[in-house]
Amino acid sequence: MERIPEAEWQVMEILWAESPMGAQDVAERLAPATGWSLATVKTLLGRLLAKGALAHDEEGRRYLYRPAVAREACVAGESRRLVDRLFGGRATPLVAHLADTGQLSDADIAELAKLVKELGK
Template sequence: MAISEAEAVVMEVLWNRAPRAAEEILAEVGPAQNWQEGTVKSLLNRLLRKKAVHAERDGRRYLYSPLLTREDYVQQESKGLLDRLFGGRVAPLVAHFSEQRKLSKKDIAELRKLLRDLDDEQS
């Protein structure tokens, strides 16, 4: 399921707390995104068609809850990025960031720990 950047903004709101009405979502992200009510409702309708969210009637309004988990979304996006840019391999991704000097000492320490942990699991 492909989620656009704008749809992901709405999903973040729902992942943080659900169920939420469209008006609540608008109040949370509308000013920062410069969105109007129609924009939020359009995004919610797209997410409903994709089955990423569920809507439940609550009087005269609908309350929205995520069906797609944040973990599944991150996994999809990560795999897509790796596949598109690095042939599905992690090492070239890390090499790219190290060449661009985007890795801090803390990042390097965390990567070393991760590699040690992976080595221990395979031993």
């Protein structure tokens, strides 16, 4: 799957939470946080359709959009790209970076320890 930029990701989040939905409905949900016009949202929907991230059904004269890919699949792809690009494909330097910069809470560390223990089994 192609990379989904931040603006398109915001549209996908709306549709992963609730779908199918028309362009006007998506625009109304995004407007308070983004200020985007209906035209902008329609452009983003068109890009996502072209990438295969969305599918649509016709209801009269309007399209109802729905995700064609699971959120988990997109998260996996984005995570892989991040680790590949910034950490040479290795997760350990990512975790070390988060620890070094104080971005891991005690709860995060406990979860990581539990995960490592489970992976070792």
